[in-house]
Amino acid sequence: MTQSPPDPPGTPATGPAADQFLDWQALPARARLLFLLANAPPLAFACALGGSLLAKLGAVLLDADGAGGLPMVLVGAALGLLIGGGLGGMLGHKQFRHTYWRLDPEGLAVRRGRMWLRETRVPVTRVQHLDLKRGPLQRRRGLATLVVHTAGTRNSSVVVPNIDFDDAQFLRDRLGRQIDLDHDD
Template identity: 60%
Template sequence: MNDAVPASEVAWQALPERSRALFLLAGGLPMLVLGTAAGAGLGLVLGTVFEDTDRALLVAIGAVALALLAGGLGTWLGAKQYSHTRWLLDAHGLAVRRGRLWHRETRVPLTRVQHLDVKRGPLQRRRDLATLVVHTAGTANSAVAVPNLDAGDAEHLREQLGRQIDRDDD
C-alpha cells in the first residue's frame, strides 16, 4: 500500500482477487433475470405463431435459453469490469481507471475532497472488502466510488485522504 507519494513513483493498484466473485455476481444476476423474462416473453409470442406446439414448453425453452445467454454475457462483462478497474493514490489525489474499450479515468484532487465514507455490504464483509466513497466539492451528487477494495486498503485510503483534508483546514 502506498502513502501519498509522487505520481511517478506509484503504480496503479488492481482490486483484490477475492472481489472478482462480486463483479461476476453484479454482472450476471441482473442479466440472468432479464434474460429469463425476455425468453419467457419470446416463448409466449412463439406460442401464438406455432399454435400446434405446447406453449408452456416454448416459454420454458425460451426462458432457459435466453437466461443462460444473457447470464453468461453479464458474467463475462462483470469479469472484464473487474480486470480493468484500477486505483491510484499519489501526491495529487485519488484516481480510478475503468474500462478497456472505453477508458474512463476519474481523478479527485486532494483539494476537492469534502468527506469520505467506507461502505461494506454483507457480501463484502464476508470477503473482507469495502467500497470507498469520496465526496467532492461541487454538486450535491458529486462522489467517486471505488468498489470492492480490500477493507484494509479502503481504511488506509480514507485515513490518507482524511489527513490531507485536516491539513488543508489548518
C-alpha cells in the same frame, strides 16, 4: 537517530512505504465474485423474461389455438437464463479486470474500462468527506467500498468498489489527513 519499528504484516503502509500506491492498483482477486454476482443474476433474469416473452409470441404466431405454448415459454426462459447469466458473468469479469485505482500527492484516481476508458481524478482539495461501505459479502472477503464525496454537484462522489479493507482504511485516513492539513492553512 531513532528509527520507527516496521509496520506489522497486513497493515497499510504509511510514510515512505506509502509510495507503493503511486502506481495503478488492481483489485484483489477475492473481489471477482462480487462483480460476477452484481452482473450475472440481473442480466440472467432480464434475458429469461425476454426469452419467455419471445417464446410465447412465437407460440402464438405458430399455433393459432395456443396449444403447446407452455413448453416453448419454459425453453425460452431457460435459454434466456443461460445466455443472460453467461453474458452477465463475462461483463462482471471484464469490469473486475479493468478497474484500477491509485493515490498520488495530488489526490485519488480511479480508472475503469478498456475500450471506453474512463478515468476519474479527485484532487485532494476537492474532497469533502469519505465513507467506507461494507456489505456482508464484502466483510466476509475482507473488502470495502470507498466513497469519496467531492465539492460540486455533477458526479459529486467517486466510488472505488471492492478494494482490500486495509487499503480502503489507509486511503480514507490518508485523504482525511490531507483534508485536515488543507483546512489548517
